[in-house]
Amino acid sequence: MGASVSREPSIHQLRLYLTLCEELHFGRAAARLFITQPALSQQIRELEKRLGAPMVERQGRTITLTEAGQALLPEARAAVAAVDRLRRVADAQLRQVSGRLVVGTMGAEASMAHTRSVLGLLQDRHPGTTVQLVNLGFGDHMAALAQQEADVVFLRPPVTDDIELHHLATEPRVACLCADHPLASQNRLTLAQLSDIPVVDMPVQVPRLWWDFWAVDPRPDGSRVRYGPVVTDMESLLHTVAAGEAMCFLPTAAREYFPRPGVRYIDVVDLSPSTSALAWLRSRRSEATIQAIRHAAREATTRDFGVIM
Structure with missing residues (x-):
């Protein structure tokens, strides 16, 4: 008897499928995955063969999901997430042993x-x-x-x-302001003086309790903060502040570790420490x-x- 062919999809194929579902375009998905478009198309056809159902409808390089593709999408996400969790736990155990x-x-x-x-x-x-x-x-x-x-x-x-x-x-926290802002000439400020300036915001995956503390939201008088652009790291935060689009509060050590042109750090007399x-x-x-x-x-x-x- 010949060797039987597995009908189970590989995790690799499911990852390719999830990327294709996000892009809905073979060319963009292939570029994001660093593979050729024909190779991606072949893998998706093999996935469809193993599952026994068409997953996508092809219209050139663009696609739409079939009814089966829509139904199986959350299951594919769950399968990939489970394998990722398995790998993380295994890596953690290996680190502990080693x-x-x-x-x-x-x-x-x-x-x-x-x-x-x-x-x-x-x-x-x-x-x-x-x-x-x-x-x-x-x-x-x-x-x-x-x-x-x-x-x-x-x-x-x-x-x-x-x-x-x-x-x-x-250590204390300080206000981080655009150097051109009228308040940047002050040596000390209060939270009330800063109430009209938008504060940089964080990506949705950042726990809100963390950024509420750092944005001082709500303020002591109960007012809510107005938010500006979303930033993902310290350099994008400082660039946004220097451009005058928003402000933020940082540990006072930022004066030493993050001096930047166009940015001024100012003491805030009624700001709790970090x-x-x-x-x-x-x-x-x-x-x-x-x-x-x-x-x-x-x-x-x-x-x-x-x-x-």
């Missing part, structure tokens, strides 16, 4: 004295632990923990309930490598750090 720790950092946290102290103590106490540093943007600093793409993250709270923290240091923290998933707190860096953080703060003024 003593490798993926440490996420946000903004300038990797350069902060408390971060260097924690990582230095970790290496001193556990010289066999391998640390991989990963720089994270606004949209993924908490998601990296939830998806187990990072084991711990040095970040600025607040955080969601599934995350635990060890606070490392506290904290730096080491964060990890509550469900992973007992893992050996995470316990090791938690203990290093506790020792570092006991030995070296208090309030940054």
